[in-house]
Amino acid sequence: MSGQQIDLNPVSRITINAIGQPGQRTFYMQGRSGAQLISLICEKETARALADALQQMLEELKTRFPQGARYMKQLANMDLEEPIAPEFRIGQVSLGYDEDHDQVVVVCHEMLAADIDESESSVVRFHCTRAQADALTVHTLEVVSKGRPVCQLCGKPMDADGNVLGFCPRRNGHADELVFA
Numbered sequence: 001m002s003g004q005q006i007d008l009n010p011v012s013r014i015t016i017n018a019i020g021q022p023g024q025r026t027f028y029m030q031g032r033s034g035a036q037l038i039s040l041i042c043e044k045e046t047a048r049a050l051a052d053a054l055q056q057m058l059e060e061l062k063t064r065f066p067q068g069a070r071y072m073k074q075l076a077n078m079d080l081e082e083p084i085a086p087e088f089r090i091g092q093v094s095l096g097y098d099e100d101h102d103q104v105v106v107v108c109h110e111m112l113a114a115d116i117d118e119s120e121s122s123v124v125r126f127h128c129t130r131a132q133a134d135a136l137t138v139h140t141l142e143v144v145s146k147g148r149p150v151c152q153l154c155g156k157p158m159d160a161d162g163n164v165l166g167f168c169p170r171r172n173g174h175a176d177e178l179v180f181a
Helices: 044-064 128-147
Strands: 005-008 013-019 026-033 036-042 090-098 104-109 123-128
Touching: 005 026, 005 036, 013 044, 013 128, 026 044, 026 123, 036 044, 036 090, 044 090, 044 104, 044 128, 104 128, 123 128
Parallel strands: 005 123
Antiparallel strands: 013 026, 026 036, 090 104, 104 123
């Protein structure tokens, strides 16, 4: 899909979800406009950062453009649609706002290898309502939170038995529960 520009304007649905077991999940961002379904691979941290940025943007829009701020919360099916055939892996995400149509615009840029020129990068723009952006935010934060538990001391992921993957310097190699007196 090298160098393509795709605009889903407006999207009929937009979601982020993951496939696989915690620790081995693959995250996808997906949008539909009419018959066109676009799936993109994204990193978990990219999904979390997007949800946080959308949340902040929606709060700012309430202040700057209060007329569109009174939308109903959407309870939409946020599952991924088949076929999941990703166009590319997301390298960078940016947000915009179309004041004329009261739409949030999520712009996803293709991750490029170091030797490829940026002009060859593909871009997908998802134009969504504030309600859709809000539903995307809530759902994405829920999906991201369903990952592996993290060590309370070092923040590293833990396995199903509660062991830190790698070395936790604050436990100094001890797997037992720590008690602070």
